[in-house]
Amino acid sequence: MTEHCSHSDHASCTLPSSEQVANFLDQAEVLCDRRNLRFTKLRKQVLALVCKAEQPVGAYHLLDELRESGRSAAPPTVYRALDFLLEQGLVHRLATNNTYLACAHPQHPHAAVFLVCSVCGHTQEVHTEGIIAELRRRAEQFDFAIKHASVELTGWCGRCRRSQ
Amino acid sequence: MTEHCSHSDHASCTLPSSEQVANFLDQAEVLCDRRNLRFTKLRKQVLALVCKAEQPVGAYHLLDELRESGRSAAPPTVYRALDFLLEQGLVHRLATNNTYLACAHPQHPHAAVFLVCSVCGHTQEVHTEGIIAELRRRAEQFDFAIKHASVELTGWCGRCRRSQ
DNA sequence: TTTTGTTATGTTATAATATAACGTTATTTT
DNA sequence: AAAATAACGTTATATTATAACATAACAAAA
Ligand SMILES: [Zn+2]
Ligand SMILES: [Zn+2]
Ligand SMILES: [Zn+2]
Ligand SMILES: [Zn+2]
Numbered sequence: 071m072t073e074h075c076s077h078s079d080h081a082s083c084t085l086p087s088s089e090q091v092a093n094f095l096d097q098a099e100v101l102c103d104r105r106n107l108r109f110t111k112l113r114k115q116v117l118a119l120v121c122k123a124e125q126p127v128g129a130y131h132l133l134d135e136l137r138e139s140g141r142s143a144a145p146p147t148v149y150r151a152l153d154f155l156l157e158q159g160l161v162h163r164l165a166t167n168n169t170y171l172a173c174a175h176p177q178h179p180h181a182a183v184f185l186v187c188s189v190c191g192h193t194q195e196v197h198t199e200g201i202i203a204e205l206r207r208r209a210e211q212f213d214f215a216i217k218h219a220s221v222e223l224t225g226w227c228g229r230c231r232r233s234q
Numbered sequence: 235m236t237e238h239c240s241h242s243d244h245a246s247c248t249l250p251s252s253e254q255v256a257n258f259l260d261q262a263e264v265l266c267d268r269r270n271l272r273f274t275k276l277r278k279q280v281l282a283l284v285c286k287a288e289q290p291v292g293a294y295h296l297l298d299e300l301r302e303s304g305r306s307a308a309p310p311t312v313y314r315a316l317d318f319l320l321e322q323g324l325v326h327r328l329a330t331n332n333t334y335l336a337c338a339h340p341q342h343p344h345a346a347v348f349l350v351c352s353v354c355g356h357t358q359e360v361h362t363e364g365i366i367a368e369l370r371r372r373a374e375q376f377d378f379a380i381k382h383a384s385v386e387l388t389g390w391c392g393r394c395r396r397s398q
Numbered sequence: 399t400t401t402t403g404t405t406a407t408g409t410t411a412t413a414a415t416a417t418a419a420c421g422t423t424a425t426t427t428t
Numbered sequence: 429a430a431a432a433t434a435a436c437g438t439t440a441t442a443t444t445a446t447a448a449c450a451t452a453a454c455a456a457a458a
Contacts, residue, residue, distance in 0.1 A: 201365075204365060212349055217388055220387070223383050
């Protein structure tokens with residue numbers, strides 16, 4: 071799960087506590103209730119797994135974890151749950167490495183920028199409406215209307231850069 | 235192949251003529267010569283196929299075309315050629331739909347923004363160093379050094395919007 | 399110009415990611 | 429309760445990409 075903290079030094083950011091995860095799941099439940107959608111046991115379980123992960127996770131990793139938990143599961147099991155969570159803005163998908171991560175701010179629909187460290191895998195969701203708005207303006211100059219922006223910046227996080 | 239024209243109304247832009255493709259291949263050859271790299275028959279053939287395509291193409295589509303041309307080819311054949319072309323900046327890969335397209339300006343290494351129409355598939359490479367520089371500045375605030383920027387904007391091109 | 403090392407390609411197999419199709423179960427609506 | 433809808437189980441398969449190892453082409457050295 072991406073940190074919900076405000077500071078930029080993510081190196082000092084603690085991993086999501088079980089309390090934070092529970093909080094996030096509660097949020098998700100409220101959100102689904104308001105939209106008259108079913109936050110089923112499967113969807114909750116998959117979201118919990120994505121939240122608990124320190125880094126964005128692959129679909130088949132989630133599948134393994136579902137199976138380890140005792141549940142009968144096949145690829146469609148996890149992909150259907152992920153599709154639901156993506157549609158509701160509860161998770162994001164990273165196209166550059168086919169992984170999924172919990173959204174840092176699921177309350178409001180938004181486009182986001184992702185900073186993906188290619189060394190340690192640490193990934194940070196950055197909300198910069200300014201950038202997205204600027205992209206939208208530029209696209210308009212080309213007579214293009216953006217529906218979805220995928221902005222994934224791969225590189226080195228500070229911690230990895232400092233340790234070579 | 236993305237247009238090399240300056241106007242923004244891509245709807246009026248003609249498809250790459252065989253002359254334009256030949257020109258592009260010549261450029262690529264010069265570029266490889268200068269770098270002391272082998273612009274082999276296979277690499278040239280794959281680049282030609284990517285150039286001729288009206289839209290970004292998938293690896294297995296290229297594989298089919300290679301086979302149709304009479305050449306013996308397997309997945310590694312096309313992926314190795316694509317890897318070379320990607321490394322040399324002659325083609326780009328779109329992570330959001332796993333396709334490849336010729337670079338509009340291979341002379342200079344650059345990051346680019348792609349406008350991908352989800353209706354007709356038309357894809358335009360836009361060079362906006364301003365945006366990329368701004369992304370780099372924002373990333374720095376998070377102690378992050380960008381090595382590769384993937385900026386893929388999916389939506390509706392003007393032509394498709396006007397025809398519903 | 400043979401030898402030798404290096405780079406590129408051929409070939410087979412397999413990994414990794416994702417979806418189609420159809421039957422069953424659970425939930426909601428009538 | 430019955431019917432309709434939505435979610436899930438299950439099997440099979442599609443799509444995208446790479447591992448591993450053999451052969452061929454090329455370049456540098458002897
Ligand atoms: Zn988000
Ligand atoms: Zn890192
Ligand atoms: Zn380019
Ligand atoms: Zn279009």
